[in-house]
Amino acid sequence: MNMNRYLVRNFSSASNLFVNAKGKQPVRIAVTGASGQIGYQLLFRIASGSMLGPDQPVILQCLELPQAMNALKGVSMELDDCAFPLLKGIVQTDDPNRAFAGADYALLVGARPRSKGMERGDLLKANAEIFSVQGKALDKNANKDTLRVLVVGNPANTNALIAARNAPSIDPKRFSAMTRLDHNRGLAQLAEKTGSSVTDIEKFCIWGNHSATQYPDINFGSINGKSLTSIINDDEWVKKNFIPTVQQRGAAIIAARGLSSAASAASAAIDHMRDWTYGTNGQWTSMAIYSEGEYGADKGLYFSYPVIVSPNGKYEIVKGLQLDQFSKERFEKTRAELVEEMTAIKELLP
Numbered sequence: 001m002n003m004n005r006y007l008v009r010n011f012s013s014a015s016n017l018f019v020n021a022k023g024k025q026p027v028r029i030a031v032t033g034a035s036g037q038i039g040y041q042l043l044f045r046i047a048s049g050s051m052l053g054p055d056q057p058v059i060l061q062c063l064e065l066p067q068a069m070n071a072l073k074g075v076s077m078e079l080d081d082c083a084f085p086l087l088k089g090i091v092q093t094d095d096p097n098r099a100f101a102g103a104d105y106a107l108l109v110g111a112r113p114r115s116k117g118m119e120r121g122d123l124l125k126a127n128a129e130i131f132s133v134q135g136k137a138l139d140k141n142a143n144k145d146t147l148r149v150l151v152v153g154n155p156a157n158t159n160a161l162i163a164a165r166n167a168p169s170i171d172p173k174r175f176s177a178m179t180r181l182d183h184n185r186g187l188a189q190l191a192e193k194t195g196s197s198v199t200d201i202e203k204f205c206i207w208g209n210h211s212a213t214q215y216p217d218i219n220f221g222s223i224n225g226k227s228l229t230s231i232i233n234d235d236e237w238v239k240k241n242f243i244p245t246v247q248q249r250g251a252a253i254i255a256a257r258g259l260s261s262a263a264s265a266a267s268a269a270i271d272h273m274r275d276w277t278y279g280t281n282g283q284w285t286s287m288a289i290y291s292e293g294e295y296g297a298d299k300g301l302y303f304s305y306p307v308i309v310s311p312n313g314k315y316e317i318v319k320g321l322q323l324d325q326f327s328k329e330r331f332e333k334t335r336a337e338l339v340e341e342m343t344a345i346k347e348l349l350p
């Protein structure tokens with residue numbers, strides 16, 4: 001195992017080392033849907049330093065619906081009771097303008113989750129309004145020089161598009177949608193299949209939409225320099241088992257739990273923001289980001305690509321990959337779905 005990478009990625013190994021916490025200014029982290037299932041996992045991990053490290057103080061700016069303000073008060077009381085050394089303030093509000101005031105980070109989680117039997121398409125219109133309002137509020141209030149936005153609420157890619165389009169004075173590259181959970185799900189399946197550790201698997205990625213059309217691609221993957229396809233050597237498993245398992249994992253969790261994934265989603269959001277801030281140590285990860293048309297996705301879509309993040313927090317799409325015929329077909333399917341989603345809400349785009 002690459003120990004350097006392990007240390008960079010596992011802040012909890014230094015969780016008792018708050019030695020530098022006095023040196024840095026707090027950053028402002030807005031979290032919407034703060035008292036929901038994911039919010040309840042996320043806030044505590046952010047406040048403990050899992051996201052930005054043991055020397056970065058944070059102020060949590062929590063947004064909820066008016067009817068959930070009492071629940072948010074309870075969550076805030078629990079945050080107080082943890083006596084987190086890094087937590088320098090908690091804002092509780094139902095006003096997006098307050099929640100996003102001076103925000104350096106915004107995790108847009110609040111949305112209606114998909115319930116059993118409900119299609120993601122049904123969620124499009126219900127959620128589009130929320131993300132128009134929040135895009136406008138970000139545009140007016142956030143810290144445009146530092147802001148990083150992660151949309152978790154579904155349909156995440158299209159919600160990111162709506163939020164970004166409603167924030168014309170913010171660089172669209174500061175918005176992203178979460179496919180890190182899909183990426184992590186893929187790593188876990190591959191580690192199990194190959195009897196390796198998740199940290200041994202390199203150059204795996206998710207293309208496209210955070211939905212059942214996403215394409216988890218192992219064709220460039222390797223373990224200790226040996227190609228994943230040759231290690232697995234089972235094309236049928238890849239096509240009939242691995243890809244559908246990753247694509248359908250969200251639905252499988254809903255079927256099993258009666259609720260959508262929450263702890264794993266919060267964990268992926270932490271991974272996404274941490275890596276976007278501190279870099280991926282040369283490794284690939286997956287982020288749904290503003291497309292300039294790379295690999296033939298339509299310019300302006302929020303499309304999941306393999307990316308490498310440099311230590312200064314700049315992400316770059318991995319370039320020059322040759323997709324085979326099967327991959328091209330999968331790519332096209334998820335691209336077409338994202339175009340369809342965009343078309344369905346186009347009257348809401350400014």
Ligand SMILES: NC(=O)c1ccc[n+]([C@@H]2O[C@H](COP(=O)([O-])OP(=O)(O)OC[C@H]3O[C@@H](n4cnc5c(N)ncnc54)[C@H](O)[C@@H]3O)[C@@H](O)[C@H]2O)c1
Pocket residue numbers: 032033034035036037038039063064065068109110111112113114130151152153154155156178179181182210260261262265
């Ligand atoms: N991208 C991913 O990988 C991924 C993974 C899991 C879940 N999700 C999505 O994340 C979202 C949240 O899931 P959850 O399980 O936490 O749901 P939840 O219903 O438990 O919590 C959502 C919270 O958002 C709040 N909310 C709703 N509208 C809001 C608004 N306009 N402003 C502020 N708060 C608002 C609700 O009051 C609620 O407390 C869902 O859309 C779910 O489908 C995405």
Ligand SMILES: O=C(O)C[C@H](O)C(=O)O
Pocket residue numbers: 114154181249250251253260261
């Ligand atoms: O699939 C869903 O609707 C929930 C979530 O996006 C997930 O991937 O777990």
